[in-house]
Amino acid sequence: MRRDVFQAIADPTRREIIRLVAHKKMNLNSVAENFAISRPAISKHIKILTECGLISIRQEGRERFCSAELNNLHEIFEWVEQYRQFWESRIDNLEKYLDQLQKEPKINKHGKRK
Known part of the structure; x- marks a missing residue:
């Protein structure tokens, strides 16, 4: 399913994730620590953001880091x-x-x- 950036920013949790990683790359656990929802729920939000091209995930050793792709806004x-x-x-x-x-x-x- 092709998602667009409007779907990505429709959810306040996703907007907050974008805000967090816009300033510095963060590993998935660091992102999840900022929310009172489950890690799988955060992973779903990050997946949507990735599909919309607003976040990129890069593997560094055993860690996965999120970076914002703000040009896509x-x-x-x-x-x-x-x-x-x-x-x-x-x-x-x-x-x-x-x-x-x-x-x-x-x-x-x-x-x-x-």
């Missing part, structure tokens, strides 16, 4: 970027509208301009 960035542009446009329009309102003459409760 570009797909999420590109998807979010389209909405950032949309909201920036909306906020720019709101700012123009508010500026226009401030420039209009004020009217007091008697209907006269201030």
Whole structure:
């Protein structure tokens, strides 16, 4: 089954695993020690992250180490970027509208301009 990065980041445990290994490579036991869930559950999360290309596993002697592959998050960035542009446009329009309102003459409760 082909998974995508959106499935990977949908789970908070997987997001936390990415955060942990983004700063330094960690062996599987070190990763698992950060969670109150079973080692097999962590292994399943790591498998999904590996299938999505967000983590790579490298064997070093008897240990297996996880490293983040953060370049593969570009797909999420590109998807979010389209909405950032949309909201920036909306906020720019709101700012123009508010500026226009401030420039209009004020009217007091008697209907006269201030």
